[in-house]
Amino acid sequence: MINRDLTNIVINKLHKGKAIVLIGPRQVGKTTLINALLADKTYLFLDGDDHSVSELLSNANTEQLRSIVGNYKYIFIDEAQRIPNVGLKLKIIVDQIKDVQVIVSGSSAFDINNITQEPLTGRKFEYQLFPVSWNEFEQNVGYVKAHQQLELRMLYGMYPDVINNFGNEYEILKNLVSSYLYKDILALAGIRKSDILDKILQALALQIGSEVSYNEIAQLVGVDKNTVNTYIDLLEKSFVVFRLNSFSKNIRNEIKANKKIYFYDTGVRNMVIGNFNALALRQDKGALWENFMIAERMKHLSYAQSLAKPFFWRTTTQQEVDYIETNADAVSAFEFKWSSTKKAKLPKSFIEAYNPSFRVVNQENFRDFLK
Template sequence: MFDRTIENTIKDKINGGKAILVVGARQVGKTTLINEILKDKDYLFLDADDPATRNLLQSPTTEQIRTFLGDYKYIFLDEAQRIPGIGLTLKLITDQFKNVQLFVSGSSSFDLGNELNEPLTGRKWEYELFPISWEEYENKIGLIKSEQQIENRLLYGLYPEVINNQGKERETLKNLVNSYLYRDILAFSDIRKPEVLEKLLQALALQMGSEVNYNEIAQLIGINKITVQKYIDILEKGYIVFRLNSFSRNIRNEIKQNRKIYFYDNGIRNMIIGNFSQLDLRVDKGALWENFLVSERRKQNLYKDTFSKMYFWRTKQQQEIDFVEENNGQITGFEFKWNKKKTRFPKNFMETYNAEGHVIDRNNFREFVKI
């Protein structure tokens, strides 16, 4: 059991009159987290994977809800996205049963969000949960052991089940990819061509950390640009990938429209391309390092409500900065290097934006991924 960063934040919201919603990819630990929060309480657990539960919660009346809630003050509905129209049922519970604290977990935000956002407007606290963060990992196993594991984490990622099955990482990741990545996403979206999704994921995995051109990907896969955009949007809402847009304010030749796409987890990415070669043998070592750092920074910014905005920066003359962060008007540029190297930041960027510049390498990365 890993102590999760958002656990105390959620505990502070208990009995505050709103539903508590935890969303994220499958197998990141949502059920474990909520069960841990409720471990000292008498609560009703409702598993939406169970057909009987789905029937029970699909358009019940107030009296039917009163009957199955009984005297429970805490209710935990797991995998809520599996129940059609669940948002209205949860609205009914929240409005009519003021002494009940509702906990809800969901795996697929592209479905759950549409179901819940309108019915539960103003009635929920929503939190995203990601694979284990480096901070959570280090807090659990200690500084020395975690440092020894850095290369394994770059290869196999930080899903709880992967970490807990040392020696069986590839098998575990294969099950994760096959069951969640393809089956769930195909089930909860209107993607009609699974083979196109697979080709798109492989193309994104091979371009990880590089600028992605939707027209080029469309030509490569043999579909149109609109379909590429739609599928990438679904992958974002399904917590598989996220994008960084280019930072552009004042400099005339800055790239304004491009984006980079990263994976939330290195292990998922490596499984998609079927490559678990050791770091020293890989041509994509720099991309793996960059993906790890950017995804960890994203976890921290979201968990800790830093309100930082994340970008990359490049000009048409190929001047570039790997990662740019804006916080309270302060612009900071970061360059990512596996080995320590002296790096010069573009003068026009630093002066125009009065920016700070930092190089993040193998020796100092902890301060970057533990805000």
């Protein structure tokens, strides 16, 4: 089992009078993490995917909930978004059954937030669990082995099952993608046309590192711009992709509205386009490295509970910076180069406007970027 950074964070929030909500895509280890931190405790496990459990909880009043909870001090509700009115039931437990710690997991931000947000306002600690982070991976296998597997991790990604089943990565990713990318998302939104989703995903996968034009994707796929936006929104809320907004503050010709879109896991991205060629044979290794690093940085910022905000920067004259973080008044700029021999410098206009710190992130120094 790979130790997860989020475990101690969650442990420190136990019995603080609030529910703990853990969200993230299927197969990243949410259930494993919660079972591990409750391993030495007696707890009630309720599976939201079990229809009888879902029906029992959704219809329970306060006294019935007390009976269900009984003498347990911990309750773990898995896939809570499957249970109608679960937010109201959780509110009752938090407010009325004071000595019980409720822990909830869900694989859809779209569902879990809609269901729990209003009833649990001020009554929950919410955390997102990602595929295994580089720091977690390195701590598990050691510095040398992690370094040896850097290219493999860029190609096949960081899902626990992928990491733990060396030699079977392709088969596991294929099943993972067909399961949660398609079945879950299509069911989530009541969408039947998986071919549209497939085309949009492929378009996004081929554009990592570049600004995404919803109009261009709409023309390519043969749907309208609003449909593209709806699908991308679902992909983001299902933890498949995330958007990076453009940074704009001082310079007249800065691009203000465009976005870049990255995949949370590069193995998923490579499965979408069906390309697991070695880096030496790839035309997209620079974009792949950029996606891998930014996704890893998102994990780090989340687990560190950082207030830093991520952006990219570009002007209408094609001056650009791969990645920017703002924290209070400080601006940090980063360029990603797979080769440690490649140099980069910031545009003069960006330096004059923002006085940023600057670092080139390559395969030799990337660990500093992820700490």
